[in-house]
Amino acid sequence: MKQVTTLFLKVAVIFIGIPVLALCIFLVPELGNLAAKLLPQFAYIKYFVFIIFYASAIPFYFALYQAFKLLRYIDKNEAFSDLSVNALKKIKNCAITISTLHVLALPLFYLFAEKDDAPGVIFVGLVVPFASLVIAVFAAVLQKLLKEAIDIKSENDLTV
Template sequence: MQRGTTLFLRIAVYFIGIMVLALFIFWLPRLANDTAEMFPEFSYLRFPVLIGLYVTGIPFYFALYKALKLLTYIDKSNAFSELSVNALRYIKYCAITISGLYAIGAIFLLAQNALHPGIAIIIFTIIFCSVVIAVFTMVLQKLLKSALDIKSENDLTV
């Protein structure tokens, strides 16, 4: 397969990674400081919430890395391989981890009586999107695994 066929997807993955990194570096600390100034009764939650958000960045960037590896496998005409199945498995685990971390964060904020309805909507949207990604990658993983099984059976019969 030609290298340029996945170029748009690579650019999109890099763009998403750069945008999220810019949000982590510039927007989140400023938002945390502004929120702590506006609501001083919840200022003690500034650093735990920031740390929780930064921790969710680890599986996010790992999933982006595995997505780039998957695009590399597609470029090298190696899409139907165990490497692709493993990359999809890791992406699924990262999506489950992200949704779990946000669920724990929502429970933590609810226990602190600091879960604003707007924040709850954002948290549940992220959880829902992560679960959708996990289910989609699980279906793709099973589909790819069954295609590999059929391919190996065909190779044995020929």
Template sequence: MERGTTFFLRATVVAIGLAILAICAWGLPLVIGDLADTFPAYMLLPVLIIAYASAIPFFYALYQALRLLRFIDRNHAFSERSVQALKRVKYCGFAICALYAASLPFLYLMAEKDDAPGLIVIGLVIAFASLVIAVFAAVLQQLLKSAVDFKSELDFTV
């Protein structure tokens, strides 16, 4: 793969990371501050904790994506380290999905109190998007693992 393509992907990953960091630093406190008048703390606090907790596997997955792009730049795309990076991205996707699935009861309570069913949809969209990413990473991991095994078999033959 050309360096220009991986540079663009790397820049995109960094931009996504900066956007989520800005949301965590400024967006969530502003939204929670506005909602504090409407909802009690037992509804808001778990959602806020889950939102911040999901940032940890998200940033770790972004780091693994940057590592994978570095492996591609160095022509080590078909290596066991690339398979491990995809495996970690898969686990991060499943962790984010589980966290947002755990937030759905609290979002339901909030939606019930404010008559806003869109809150549940937002939680479901984030959970399913991270699940799709996790499944996609799992498929890529299996394909890459097969390619690495085939490459090592060829190396032993020659």
């Protein structure tokens, strides 16, 4: 049963990565061109868009890789190990990096909102940083709980 659930989660991790890859291939260049059109006085803003979104894709895929490794540790009955704690720590750091990069892009959303007179665009720009911040907090909590469980397990192994 455990193998089936981890297989399902591994497939889900792969399917999470596919839409982000499609966004990076198709949507990011369009967003960069749109930014250059909307703000012709800042034509170089297109490269800022490319840097922010492509740079945030790198820690995203690294975090997916760490999640995949975490699922492999569960398959091998190594879930309660320092390897799992380190994987959760790396996922937390990746989520913080993504959140920081997208917060840096918030002025761009402000410029779009001001140009189109649509203040809701700023809230759309807050979705990714907020979601990745939630993931970072969740990973930090899991990391702490797992570390405490490992410590308790090692204490019990020493007393027996």
